[in-house]
Amino acid sequence: MSPLDISPQRGDAGDGIGGRPPRIDGLAKIRGEAAYAMDQPVEGLAHAVLVTATIAAGWVRGIDRTAAEAAPGVLLVLTPGNTPPLHAASTWTGEAPPTSEYRPLEPEIRHVGQQIALVVAESLEQATEAATLLRVDYEAAPFLADFTVPDAGEGQDLPPLTIERGDADTALASADIRISAEYGTPREYNVPIEPHGLTARWDGDALTLWEPSQWLDGMARNYAEWFGIGFEQVRLISPYIGGGFGSKALALPHGAIAAQAARMLGRPVKLVLTRPQTFTAFGGRAATRQLLELGADADGHLLAIRHRGWQETSRNGLWVEPLNAATALMYEVPHLSSRQRVVPVNTVTPSAKRAPGENPSAFALECAMDELAYALGQDPLALRLRNEPGRDPHSGKLWSSRRMREAYAAGADSFGWARRNPTPGAMRDGPLRLGWGMAAGTYPVRRSAGEAMVRILADGGVEVASSTSDMGTGAYTILAQTAASVFGLPLARVRVTLGDSTLPRAPVSGGSQMAGLMTGAVDKAARAAREELIGLALNDPRSPLRGVANTLAVAEGRLIAPRGEAPPLPIAELLTAIGRDRVEALRDTLAENGLKPEDRYRAFTTVSTMRAPTDGEYSMHSWCAHFVELAVDEALGSVRLRRIVTAFDAGLLYNPRLAESQIKGGIVMGIGQALLEGGIVDRRHARVLNNNLADYLLPTHADIPPIEVISVGEPDPHASALGGKGVGELGIVGLAAAIANAVFHATGKRVRDLPITLADLC
Amino acid sequence: MPPTAHAAAPAAAPPAALPQGSPVPNRPITLFINGHDHVVMVEDRTTLLDALRERLHLTGTKKGCDQGQCGACTVHLDGQRVLACLTLARQAEGSAIATIEGLAGADGTLHAVQAAFLAEDAFQCGFCTPGQIMSAVACIREGHAGSEAEIREYMSGNLCRCGAYPHIVAAVQRAAAALPSEASS
Ligand code: FES
Ligand code: FES
Numbered sequence: 001m002s003p004l005d006i007s008p009q010r011g012d013a014g015d016g017i018g019g020r021p022p023r024i025d026g027l028a029k030i031r032g033e034a035a036y037a038m039d040q041p042v043e044g045l046a047h048a049v050l051v052t053a054t055i056a057a058g059w060v061r062g063i064d065r066t067a068a069e070a071a072p073g074v075l076l077v078l079t080p081g082n083t084p085p086l087h088a089a090s091t092w093t094g095e096a097p098p099t100s101e102y103r104p105l106e107p108e109i110r111h112v113g114q115q116i117a118l119v120v121a122e123s124l125e126q127a128t129e130a131a132t133l134l135r136v137d138y139e140a141a142p143f144l145a146d147f148t149v150p151d152a153g154e155g156q157d158l159p160p161l162t163i164e165r166g167d168a169d170t171a172l173a174s175a176d177i178r179i180s181a182e183y184g185t186p187r188e189y190n191v192p193i194e195p196h197g198l199t200a201r202w203d204g205d206a207l208t209l210w211e212p213s214q215w216l217d218g219m220a221r222n223y224a225e226w227f228g229i230g231f232e233q234v235r236l237i238s239p240y241i242g243g244g245f246g247s248k249a250l251a252l253p254h255g256a257i258a259a260q261a262a263r264m265l266g267r268p269v270k271l272v273l274t275r276p277q278t279f280t281a282f283g284g285r286a287a288t289r290q291l292l293e294l295g296a297d298a299d300g301h302l303l304a305i306r307h308r309g310w311q312e313t314s315r316n317g318l319w320v321e322p323l324n325a326a327t328a329l330m331y332e333v334p335h336l337s338s339r340q341r342v343v344p345v346n347t348v349t350p351s352a353k354r355a356p357g358e359n360p361s362a363f364a365l366e367c368a369m370d371e372l373a374y375a376l377g378q379d380p381l382a383l384r385l386r387n388e389p390g391r392d393p394h395s396g397k398l399w400s401s402r403r404m405r406e407a408y409a410a411g412a413d414s415f416g417w418a419r420r421n422p423t424p425g426a427m428r429d430g431p432l433r434l435g436w437g438m439a440a441g442t443y444p445v446r447r448s449a450g451e452a453m454v455r456i457l458a459d460g461g462v463e464v465a466s467s468t469s470d471m472g473t474g475a476y477t478i479l480a481q482t483a484a485s486v487f488g489l490p491l492a493r494v495r496v497t498l499g500d501s502t503l504p505r506a507p508v509s510g511g512s513q514m515a516g517l518m519t520g521a522v523d524k525a526a527r528a529a530r531e532e533l534i535g536l537a538l539n540d541p542r543s544p545l546r547g548v549a550n551t552l553a554v555a556e557g558r559l560i561a562p563r564g565e566a567p568p569l570p571i572a573e574l575l576t577a578i579g580r581d582r583v584e585a586l587r588d589t590l591a592e593n594g595l596k597p598e599d600r601y602r603a604f605t606t607v608s609t610m611r612a613p614t615d616g617e618y619s620m621h622s623w624c625a626h627f628v629e630l631a632v633d634e635a636l637g638s639v640r641l642r643r644i645v646t647a648f649d650a651g652l653l654y655n656p657r658l659a660e661s662q663i664k665g666g667i668v669m670g671i672g673q674a675l676l677e678g679g680i681v682d683r684r685h686a687r688v689l690n691n692n693l694a695d696y697l698l699p700t701h702a703d704i705p706p707i708e709v710i711s712v713g714e715p716d717p718h719a720s721a722l723g724g725k726g727v728g729e730l731g732i733v734g735l736a737a738a739i740a741n742a743v744f745h746a747t748g749k750r751v752r753d754l755p756i757t758l759a760d761l762c
Numbered sequence: 763m764p765p766t767a768h769a770a771a772p773a774a775a776p777p778a779a780l781p782q783g784s785p786v787p788n789r790p791i792t793l794f795i796n797g798h799d800h801v802v803m804v805e806d807r808t809t810l811l812d813a814l815r816e817r818l819h820l821t822g823t824k825k826g827c828d829q830g831q832c833g834a835c836t837v838h839l840d841g842q843r844v845l846a847c848l849t850l851a852r853q854a855e856g857s858a859i860a861t862i863e864g865l866a867g868a869d870g871t872l873h874a875v876q877a878a879f880l881a882e883d884a885f886q887c888g889f890c891t892p893g894q895i896m897s898a899v900a901c902i903r904e905g906h907a908g909s910e911a912e913i914r915e916y917m918s919g920n921l922c923r924c925g926a927y928p929h930i931v932a933a934v935q936r937a938a939a940a941l942p943s944e945a946s947s
Binding site: 692 | 805807812815816819821823824825826827831832861863865866872876879881883886887888889890891895910914915917918919921922924925926927928929931
């Protein structure tokens with residue numbers, strides 16, 4: 001077997017949409033040539049180091065800069081006392097700021113790790129040393145370490161998340177079988193291996209930023225507003241991103257202070273967060289708690305769900321993690337009551353981590369369904385099938401597609417679920433107890449407008465350009481495939497340029513929406529360019545194909561007359577003949593999303609025009625079913641995964657090779673969530689103790705079993721232009737529940753708080 | 763295997779610029795990287811990783827943690843894998859340093875491990891990838907690519923948050939099969 005031998009697989013569609021070509025950005029990545037933001041060579045760079053608060057609440061009374069400023073190589077020391085304010089920026093949802101000023105270095109402290117100073121020096125070593133020389137005088141104030149401390153209370157109600165369907169209390173009271181349980185998830189962190197950071201350079205009033213970004217246009221708008229300059233004066237460059245998982249979509253305080261330092265110094269400044277700082281400079285998933293009561297009749301038909309959720313937020317910011325996102329959707333339930341409260345504590349404001357909402361929601365619901373199955377004496381898969389809803393029970397709309405039954409069938413079949421002995425502890429391998437568990441997951445189809453430029457070049461090749469970004473999603477490759485399909489070209493003839501805010505616009509690469517909306521925009525622009533090309537071929541007086549037919553086809557880089565009226569003409573020859581060096585089309589999908597040209601700026605720089613999954617005739621979601629085998633060594637309390645099978649419906653897969661990788665990546669992150677990950681809060685100081693990669697445990701190679709993923713999706717014409725649904729977040733949803741359910745099956749122990757550790761099982 | 767030359771690398775780079783006003787002595791040292799000598803000004807406290815990235819602009823080697831916890835900075839020192847963030851630049855003087863930029867042949871031919879990573883889609887964002895590849899080359903050479911379980915164990919110092927692990931293991935197996943002499947040596 002040659003190392004480069006890539007065998008075609010079933011469903012191969014060559015280089016076009018639906019084919020399995022390898023990543024076109026892969027070569028640069030495996031050679032070490034892909035220039036991530038922190039790799040960009042910038043002339044005259046100064047290096048910055050951030051200094052952060054060591055108290056959880058109170059004030060910085062003063063910072064003595066003398067020693068730091070006198071240290072070798074130091075160029076600038078910024079503290080709350082000597083840093084002028086910026087303008088406040090509107091929010092990512094498009095709301096006006098509550099104040100007019102924004103201070104990236106504030107004297108008031110609301111959490112440990114809040115940035116309080118920036119030291120800039122000629123070298124990184126010098127800045128690092130000088131940062132240790134600042135003397136900070138604090139005035140400490142009382143704080144709330146996390147939402148479990150009694151003083152944190154019950155928090156505030158979130159009325160928009162209230163659901164009252166039928167009469168859940170009465171239905172529960174009359175149900176034959178009831179279960180009630182409380183589930184918890186800790187603070188979880190995104191932890192992309194590329195730390196957050198940026199290089200900022202000013203040229204007059206123009207700001208260039210090299211910063212990893214899931215949303216170039218949104219972040220560029222934010223910087224423009226902070227510095228009171230035009231959107232066009234900001235250029236954000238982010239051709240490659242070393243992972244984000246939701247954490248690299250917004251401009252963050254460290255970006256503001258680095259850009260401000262660059263302006264004050266008149267020199268480019270590079271700031272990279274230290275790994276510990278990545279736990280406090282921006283938030284991960286909020287800690288959550290959910291109380292679930294399920295009631296069913298004796299046959300296992302769900303009658304009612306009563307759901308109460310609590311989540312953390314910060315003292316100065318509101319992040320909502322919608323804990324009923326899956327609860328209200330997965331099963332046919334006539335009576336549902338759901339409420340959620342948010343509890344402010346002294347932490348950095350939580351933010352988006354892969355599948356915010358659906359992930360903790362499915363963890364609780366899917367564990368509770370397993371508990372209900374055991375209470376009923378039924379198979380957990382059979383129970384789910386019995387309650388499979390024909391339409392969205394929440395909105396009442398029909399599903400655009402829900403191939404959940406197919407996912408259950410394909411997953412169970414490949415896994416061998418029928419051979420499961422349901423009695424906990426009954427399946428063994430020598431001294432080990434085996435656990436087989438399953439759970440379902442879902443993620444909505446979100447839609448926004450996109451914009452792309454497609455350019456046919458004189459050599460017959462094609463260029464695609466957009467400001468959208470590729471953080472490992474495969475955007476480069478699937479957008480090339482989209483164009484390749486339209487022009488019938490091999491992938492090697494398509495060049496894709498992404499990750500530059502001066503390119504045609506794109507909304508956030510988040511909410512698993514990028515692939516669906518951007519393939520639609522590129523397809524539209526490519527078709528428009530093709531039409532123009534054909535028009536030129538038929539009508540330009542210099543065209544060899546002038547007047548030969550009513551229309552022409554384009555394939556393999558050539559223009560082809562439908563009935564052989566003329567020999568196929570290479571695109572390159574046509575362009576030469578008509579004296580053009582290119583034919584290009586810039587197209588957006590604003591109209592398809594009910595928007596007008598004047599909505600363009602708002603549509604791409606805020607999420608205010610993002611459409612809900614039920615906006616329109618249908619309710620649109622991706623679906624998955626996970627099946628897990630693990631082994632528990634009861635003497636040690638250790639859990640080892642043995643194999644995972646996940647069947648999923650994400651509609652058409654633009655490139656199954658890359659989609660499978662992403663689903664597996666979600667599963668791997670779910671393994672971490674289930675068994676390893678959680679911020680450990682020292683309640684005496686409100687500090688996250690395990691703020692590094694040795695103590696905040698990520699899954700390693702040794703933790704990961706063989707994973708099989710099976711696509712059961714079919715093109716969903718309602719969900720996107722080309723028929724795909726979201727992939728990026730789906731794989732993680734429900735996975736932790738499948739593991740927790742397998743642990744119960746192995747041991748008879750219900751562990752309802754993640755992560756499941758030795759301490760829970762010994 | 764000695765480090766191979768990189769087509770684009772100069773035979774000996776001029777010393778990188780001296781940071782201004784530094785009383786911590788900046789001394790020129792010579793690092794032998796990917797088959798070429800590079801003279802670089804470093805402080806005693808400069809890590810090999812920062813010397814490569816910030817002073818020699820060899821940015822293929824990544825910084826994921828700067829604490830020896832992620833493996834993104836893995837390079838070879840005299841054929842052994844080391845973490846460049848836990849190695850001082852001066853410690854590497856006199857050793858043959860191999861980085862991702864020097865792995866492919868002078869004519870651009872991919873190393874078998876690189877080719878296998880591409881074929882197996884063994885990465886997503888690609889940020890951990892140079893470290894994974896450098897570890898994998900050493901893992902095979904050390905004779906630790908005999909089984910999936912062994913590969914997992916000996917590759918566990920390299921974290922991948924995108925979760926490309928199953929495909930990385932497959933790539934290491936594929937490359938090991940293509941490099942029989944190395945695997946058995
Ligand atoms: S950067 Fe060296 S191990 Fe993480
Ligand atoms: S490919 Fe993204 S961290 Fe490994």
